[in-house]
Amino acid sequence: MSPLFNDVFLKACRSEHVPYTPVWFMRQAGRYQAEYRSIREHYSFFEISRHPEVCAQVTRLPVEKLGVDAAILFADIMTPLKARGLKVEIVEGVGPVFDRPIRSGADVAHWKPLDPSQDLPYVLETVDLLHSQLDVPLIGFAGAPFTLASYLIEGGPSKNYHQTKAFMYAHPEDWAALMDDLSAMTLDYLLAQIHAGAQAVQLFDSWVGAVSEEDYRKSIAPAMNRIFSKLKETEAVTLYFATGAGHLLTEWNKLPVDVLSFDWRTSANDLRRLGITKAVQGNLDPALLLAPQNLLRARAQTLLDQFQDRPGYIFNLGHGVFPEVKEKTLRALADFVHTYTSQNKPEARRFQTGQS
Structure with missing residues (x-):
């Protein structure tokens, strides 16, 4: 690892002092980049992951082009399920689609367990390559059990998750078994990424905001507690992401996780009112990336001002780049965050005004 390694992101995750606010973007590798589009002319989405040199290049691109403070492994949350023999395809403009949605515990019983070193060696090789190539931390990731279950039960993306929640209500024992299976798989996958060199891991629970606080506490939190408790035994920092899940933040705050994500529907005042004590990342509305530059900068500045005196803040979007x-x-937004916050940290203001 480079002696010039930029660990500002990791320090912010641990709520330690940082010289400026670190920034990275959800889905910071993707179709908005000309280089990525060129690569996709030769490789399908899943094929990229199977070629470590190519996957490492795609993962590095945002760091090299945008100047962000962390890289996130390029992969898909379906990768471990596909490696277990489940038939899933990424349909352009739709998302992951399964040919046989599950309807009972019997549909899960025949799945083979995941052995990351045997089933996903190319992912771990990519992580190992990036560990030596990057001068910023690498975030490994996986899909969280509820979100994976929603795709498995719905057969693909959903607007309301009625089938998923109906399964949870009508088949509580099968649901518990499914959560056990997916949490064990997710944990093994993340631990393998950490062992290969990832300094942080993020759980994407993108659609868990569809459930109530009571249902989360009863039917989902136990699995998340198991995952984060085991990850806590490593040196990696942990992050948890969902969208439209502000009502779950008090439950998330109880989990042994380092960083919570929040989106534009939740404000800094909401975090204070809810007593959120962990480090946080968010929450710029990604639609603002298409707004006039002066408005985008003004909204980013307002957000940064709200967190300038709070330890443990990472600038990010409330959802992904499109x-x-x-x-x-x-690039301009990342530069602005770095410049503005390096000049406006409390210690920098004291220096500029001659205070001791």
């Missing part, structure tokens, strides 16, 4: 965003917009 294809219409211009690369130069993201």
Whole structure:
């Protein structure tokens, strides 16, 4: 690892002092980049992951082009399920689609367990390559049990998750078995990424905001506690992400996780009111990336001002970058966050005004 390694992101995750606010973007590798589009002319989405040199290049691109403070492994949350023999395809404009949605515990019983070193050696090789290539931390990731279950039960993306929640209500024993299976798989997958060199891991629970606080506490939190408790035994920092899940933040705050994500529906005042004590990341509305530059900068500055005196803040989007965003917009935003916060940290203001 480079002696010039930039660990500002890791320090912010641990709520330690940082010289400026670190920034990275959800889905910071993708179709908005010309280089990525060129690579996709030769490799399908899943094929990229199977070629470590190519996957490492795609993962590095945002660091090299945008100047962000962390890289996130390029992969898909379906990768471990596909490696277990489940038939899933990424349909352009739709998302992951399963040919046989599960309807009972019997549909899960025949799944083979995941052995990351045997089933996903190319992912671990990519992590190992990036560990030596990057001068910023690498975030490994996996899908969280509820979100994976939602795709498995719905057969693909959903607007309401009625089938998923109906399964949870009508088949509580099968649901518990499914959560046990997916949490064990997710944990093994993340531990393998950490062992290969990932300094942080993020759980994407993108659609868990569809459930109530009571249902989360009863039917989902036990699995998340198991995962984060075991990850806590490693040196990696942990992050938890969902969208539209502000009502679950008090439950998340009880989990042994380092960083909580929040989106534009939740404000800094909401975090204070809810007594959220962990480090946080968010929450710029990604739609602002298409707004006039002066408005984007003003909204980013307002957000940064709200967190300038709070330890443990990482600038990010409330959801992911989408294809219409211009690369130069993201680069300018990352530069602005770095410059503005390095000049406006409390200690910098004291120095500038001659205070001791």
